[in-house]
Amino acid sequence: AQKVTQAQTEISVVEKEDVTLDCVYETRDTTYYLFWYKQPPSGELVFLIRRNSFDEQNEISGRYSWNFQKSTSSFNFTITASQVVDSAVYFCALIDSNYQLIWGAGTKLIIKP
Amino acid sequence: GAVVSQHPSWVICKSGTSVKIECRSLDFQATTMFWYRQFPKQSLMLMATSNEGSKATYEQGVEKDKFLINHASLTLSTLTVTSAHPEDSSFYICSARDRQIYNEQFFGPGTRLTVL
Numbered sequence: 001a002q003k004v005t006q007a008q009t010e011i012s013v014v015e016k017e018d019v020t021l022d023c024v025y026e027t028r029d030t031t032y033y034l035f036w037y038k039q040p041p042s043g044e045l046v047f048l049i050r051r052n053s054f055d056e057q058n059e060i061s062g063r064y065s066w067n068f069q070k071s072t073s074s075f076n077f078t079i080t081a082s083q084v085v086d087s088a089v090y091f092c093a094l095i096d097s098n099y100q101l102i103w104g105a106g107t108k109l110i111i112k113p
Numbered sequence: 114g115a116v117v118s119q120h121p122s123w124v125i126c127k128s129g130t131s132v133k134i135e136c137r138s139l140d141f142q143a144t145t146m147f148w149y150r151q152f153p154k155q156s157l158m159l160m161a162t163s164n165e166g167s168k169a170t171y172e173q174g175v176e177k178d179k180f181l182i183n184h185a186s187l188t189l190s191t192l193t194v195t196s197a198h199p200e201d202s203s204f205y206i207c208s209a210r211d212r213q214i215y216n217e218q219f220f221g222p223g224t225r226l227t228v229l
Contacts (some may be wrong), residue, residue: 003146042222043206043218047220048217052216095216095218101159101218103157105156108154
């Protein structure tokens with residue numbers, strides 16, 4: 001069965017610290033897509049990244065970076081030098097062969113000033 | 114590109130009334146639209162999938178007579194919560210899939226429904 005696990009329910013760090021959000025997935029498909037979304041208090045989902053299963057290169061975008069490892073079925077997200085504006089709920093998700101999104105439970109990230 | 118709008122962004126209604134939420138793809142044709150429901154501090158739960166011109170497919174446990182979905186055009190889907198009750202209060206999010214791009218969904222900003 002397809003499944004996405006975000007074991008960290010809530011993380012709290014002080015501003016400027018680095019923080020990593022974990023995501024572990026399960027799928028029998030060989031072709032799949034992984035996503036990270038940010039959901040600030042307003043509720044609107046903000047797309048962060050999409051990664052297909054054939055591209056294991058790590059991605060960096062400013063203070064954000066993603067580590068995709070098929071060997072451990074993980075797609076972790078790191079924020080470097082965190083800022084208060086990074087406070088939000090972050091969701092990891094998987095699109096399967098039925099093209100439906102399978103969502104993780106989300107990780108609430110709190111950045112304290 | 115790939116913008117999805119939702120209207121209204123929030124609505125408060127009395128118990129027993131019906132509420133319609135619109136989801137529009139503004140700059141692409143959406144052959145498939147999805148409706149999600151999100152309770153506080155929880156993840157998104159898929160309610161139904163609608164394909165343009167055909168009946169929606171509802172997830173197990175979602176009452177189709179309660180949540181009416183219409184996808185009459187390639188740019189518009191509507192969700193009507195009929196005879197709303199306080200337990201229907203939630204955050205409703207739609208998403209749309211471009212007919213050319215199967216591996217991504219584009220999300221609307223959500224509608225917060227409060228039933229008194």
